[in-house]
Structures are given as C-alpha cells and as structure tokens.
Amino acid sequence: MSRVWKTIVMFVLWRTGGLRARGQQPEVDPSERHTGAPAWAELLVVAVLLLVPVAALAFVALFVLDPNTQLLGLALGTTLALLACALVLAGRWLVPQETKVEQRPRLADPDAAREVTEQAAEGVEGITRRRLLAGAAGVAGAGLTAAVVIPVAALGPGLEEQLRRTPWRAGRALVDEQGNPMLAADIIERSFQTAFPQGAGTAAEGGGQEDLGSPVVVVRVDPATLRLPAERADWAPQGILAYSKICTHAACAISLFRDPLSPSTESKGPALVCPCHYSTFDVLDGGSVEFGPAGRPLPQLPLTIDSAGVLRAAGLMSGPVGPSWWGDPS
C-alpha cells in the first residue's frame, strides 16, 4: 500500500526532493577546483559562437525583406538558443569547475541593537510632554494623509445615480442594432433578439448601445406556459418578453438562450444563460435565478405593442441593471 502512495506523489516530491539523507555526517570540506579545458570544448564553443551572428543576420535579413512572424521567431529564437548553448558549454567545460565554501554573515548584533534602542531613546531626552507631542504629530500626519489622498476623488464622478440610470421610458420603441424598429410579428419562438431603446441619445447622454442600461433580450414563448407574477400579467403581450441583457452577477452580456426542442421530455424550460459564469435565468417566471451564481433576478422590461405592430416599453425596468452593490435598492 505504501508503495502505491509513493507512486502517487512521486512526481510532486521529486520536484522538491532533497539531496542526501540527513543524519550525522562526518565533517568534510566540500571545496574543490578543477581547471583545464579539453581542446574539443574550446573549438566547440568557438563554433557555436560563430553560428550566433549567422542566425542574427538571418533575423535582420528577414526583418528587412520578409517580416514573417514565424520565420522571425525562428531566427531570433535560434540566435538566443545558440548563445545559451555557448554560455552553458563555456560554463560547464571551459572555465574552472569550482565549489567554494563561504561563511554566512551573522545578521543579528544584539549589542548594536541595544545601542540603537538607547540612542533612539536619547533623542527625546529632556522633553517632558512626549505624549502630547506624539499626539500632535499623529494629527498632523492624519491631516497630511487626507490632503494627499483626496485628489483621488477627482478620478470619477462617483455618482450612484449613474448606476441606477436607465434609458428606458414608457412608450420608447425597441430598435435593433441598426436602429430599425422591432415588430412584434418578427419575433418568433426559439429566436433571440437584442434590442435597444430608440432615440435615447449617445452613451454620454445616458443612452446609446454602449450604455449598460440599454440592451435588452427579446424572446417569444407560448403565452400559456408563462408563470409571471400577477402584477406583471400584462408585461408580455403575445408571449413576447424583454429582459435586460446585462447579467446581474458580473455585467457580462447574456448571449445564450436555452430553449428545449421537446418541452414534453425535457424537465427544463426556456432560460437565458450568461456565458461568463453560467448564471441561468428562467424566462417564464420573470427572470428568476435557476442556476449559477447570480444573486438576483434579471430585470424585466414591460412591453406593449402599438397600433403599427412595433414593440414599445410599457414602463421602467423591474430592477437595477447589472451587478449589485452595497446599498442598491433590491
């Protein structure tokens, strides 16, 4: 049995394996020095060294004539590898092979340490209000620290308003990436569309495609399968649902839609899945977390269909978009 265990960790132990059995060894002097390089080694090192500029010139020529990544890497890598060979060969065969013994410096010097302590104490000799002075110095240091650190506040607006901001308003139309209005009739089951608010301005104005509050996922399901909370009963006209596309776990774009082809045999229903940490949100019941690390449901956007068949927001998102933070209202 112990043999089996040895084999299991053999490699791990080998990596850090010691040199010799410890135990009491007789006092020996390990110093040694051998000189005298074999003639063949000198010639070999010369030959390898002479190959270095050949490879280096190849690199230069390639760089000027045909800077192909693979060939450049091969040429420069070969140059360095030849240099490494020459250095290691010279270290192993040409120069004296030497083992030396060096005394380790004694680090601690208790006498000096005591003197330093005493000298430091002497530095405040004759001062009576030491505590008061130390306190005043501490206050001065704290003040200075505050003054030095406060410019960090210039880094950003730090406005939590920005975190709650959403460009969605009741009545705002859903448009695709090119800005074309999204028609309810174009949303078919098992498909997955990304929509943005129409006319919400640029990212700087609190809208635009680059704003985290903008993108929503639009899917259509069989209205009979919906399990939305009572107050959201009219949020999904014709079974069309819109959810924020930004995961409430870590702000990645939710770009996977799981929609089992045969609901009768699959135990799991349609769900939106984030590819970063695989938080899985139930589409049918208002975006609750079915699996994965997300801590709260995906915000849902109430929808309505206008007379022209265009999808429009019927209100605000059901919660803050994106990851949670200390004190966010949810």
Added chain:
Amino acid sequence: MNHTAKDRPGDAVAFVDERLGAARGMRWLMDYVFPDHWSFLLGEIALYSFVVLVLTGTFLALFFDPDTTQTVYHGSYHALQGQSVSNAYASTLHISFDVSGGLLARQVHHWAALVFVAAITLHLLRIVFTGAFRKPRDINYFIGVTLLALAILEGFAGYSLPDDLLSGMGLAIAWAVAMSLPLIGGPFATALWGGRFPGSTAFESRLFIAHVFLLPAIIGGLIAVHLAIIMRQRHSQFPGPGRREDNVVGTPMWPGYALRSLGLFAAVAALLVLMGGLIQINPVWLWGPYHPYIGTNGAQPDWYLGWLIGALRLMPNLEIHAFGHTFVPNPFFGGVLFPGIVFGLLYALPWLDRRFISRDYRRHDLLERPRDNPRRSALAAALLSAVAVVFAAGSADRLFFQFGFGYEGAVWFFRGAFLVVPVITYLVTKRVCAGLAREQAHPLRGWSGHVVIRNRSGGFDADAEAIELDTAER
C-alpha cells in the same frame, strides 16, 4: 613608483576602482557563492521573463494607442474593414498586421507573461515546501507573495488593454467584483472607471498607465529589494556534506555561475521568442471588438486567472439582501473573499508555521525536504489542492464542449470536491511524507539510509563497506 605592465591591474578594473573604489565590492560579488539545486532556478526564470516583458512591452508601447474612442478600421486585416472599432483595438491590429515584428513582439510578450506568473508560482511552491520562508527569510517571502499578486494584476491589466471582446468581458467581471466590495463598492468602482462600466474614455488611459508604468515600476523595485535581501542573507541550501547552518557551499559567481545564469537567461529568452514566433496566442482579430451587449461562449482567461473565474462560477447564488438593500453582492465571495483567504494564508504562513506547525522560532538557513515536516507539507498540499480544484472548476464549460460532461453536474461535482479533496490530500501527503522520512527513501532514487550491523558486544556499528557501496551507487 613604476609599475611594470605585469603587476598593474587590468585597465578597466583600475579605471573603475580609482574613481569609485569598487574593486572590493567587485571581488565580493565574484566570490559570492550560489548553492546548486535545480529548483533554485525557478526564481531566475521569473526574473528573466520579466526582463523579456520589459523589452517587448517597451516596443509594443511605441505603437499602442490607449484610447477607446470609436474609429473606422482601415488596416490590412480584411475581415474587419470598415467596422467601427476603438483606437485601442485598431492599434492592436496595426501592431499585429502592419508593424514589422509587431505580432512577434505581442506574442512573445503574452507568452512571457504566462511564464512569468508560472515561474513565480512554482518558485513559491518550492519556498513553501522546503521551509525557506522561515526566519530570516520571512521578510523576503512577504515581498515574494506581494510580487505574485502584483504579477497577476499586471497580467490582467495587459490582457484588458486591447479592447477586444475577451478584454471587455474580463473588465466587466472586474468591474462587478470591484462593485461588490462591501460599503465602498459602488463609489469605488465608479471612481476607478470614471462612471458606470464600460466607463468614460478616461478608463483606458488609467489602465494603460497602470500597466506600463505603475505596476512594472513597483514590480521592478520589489524585485531589486528581493534580490538585495537574498544577497545580504545568502541563499538557503539543502543539507549535505560540509553544508551547515553557518556556511554556503556552491559555485562562485565568477566564472562558473555567471556563465550558467547568463546561459539560462538566453535559454529563457530563446524559448519565449520561439513560442512567440511559432505558437499563436490571443488572436484578438478573431475575437472582434468589445461591446457591452456582446458575449461569447466558452471563453477562458489567461491561466493565472483560472482559479478566480472558477471561484466565481462555483459560488452558489448567495447574495445578502436585507431591508430593501443589498449588503454583500455575490461576486465578492469568489472574486474578493476566496483570493483574499488564499493570499491571507500565504502571508500568514511564516507566523502559522512558527506558532502552530513547526513551533520553531529559530533562524534556519538549511532547507527541509517536504518529508522532513509532514504536517507543513500536508497543509500546504491541502491548500494547493483546494486552489487546484477551483482552478479546474473554471474549465467546467470546456469539459462540456470537449467531453460532453453536463455543466450543472460538473459544478456540483467540483463543489463537493472543494470540500473533500483538500482533506484527502492532507491525509495522503502526511502519511507519504512520514513514510518516506521513516524509510529515508527518495521517491526516485530509492533507499538512502545507513546500514548498521550488530557487533559482539550487543551495540551497533555502521557498516563502512555498505555505506561506501550506497554512496557509489548514488
């Protein structure tokens, strides 16, 4: 006084010595002794990778444009012609396709970053498993652990700069983790990003200055202190003939070690350049530019972030809400608490070891083999295995793509493994170490104990012949 040509020191040495009085220091340096063990080279590999990173990074910085303002791409990569991309992404494509040797520099830089963090990690394992963090090296150990954390941060900053799809997805997660900090998360993250993610255009230049100046300057400074402390204390060494606590046995700097170490530098650089030239890495033109509403499936970060993405994925959906407010968002647990505990344990190791594990406050310059301290080795292996399980969990999606293992089942499996594997690892490691120590066996070189023979008076004598035989076989 007349000097003959023969007894005058070398002109160059005399030149320096007469102006700086440096000859003494140079002699000290040339006599400096390096103990020989292959595992001592891991730190040097990290050092040389850092040099390669600085050189290639300087080249890249000449061409990179840290600006997320949108522009229309007109470069030589046809698939993205006419697309709206950021200047940062466009300049990364420019480096890759239009600058001579640009793609080579980019790929060498990326490979060097991966090797840099890997070498630091292996170096750390060597330090932990041989007890090299004990007094007087605890200070240098803290610097080393800090360097590992900074190297991971620096690598992530570099990975995030090109503004490709994977950069953006990584930054989105980093933003969520920053937001999840208790109390200060919201204001902290919005201040750092200059607004809500993806933030203002200021963020890219902040990231750039952190990646090319702040972090490398701190890393370089700490490396210098790290090396200076090593030279002050001298290297630790494994026990062996003539090796004692109060000496160092090995190859002097001049000439043997200098040549060998320069050879290692050239070899590391050669390997990194060959990898950069021949093995493609992070082809950002295939990922495409980042937009907050785009995501891709099966994405994996650089290897050294695998344990963090694994922790974020393994964490059950716990999020602390009360009184209509959020208190602790979920990413805090995997993204802050878990790495915080791992690094906290690493920082606490010297104290834990002298207070609870070895109960030894003395100075040590001779190293232990893992078997010499079975409890420490077992605890370290248990911690390592916990991180390894989380690391493996980070690739559960790839397990699904490659082998068809169901993702949800895999997550539950890894959650269980996270609790069970460290316990098993602890027990197995402890038992194996104790067994090896008892038998004085080396897992690869076999038995290396002493033969004793009972003599007539009932005592035991070492059998000189058998010992010699044993030594000769080794």
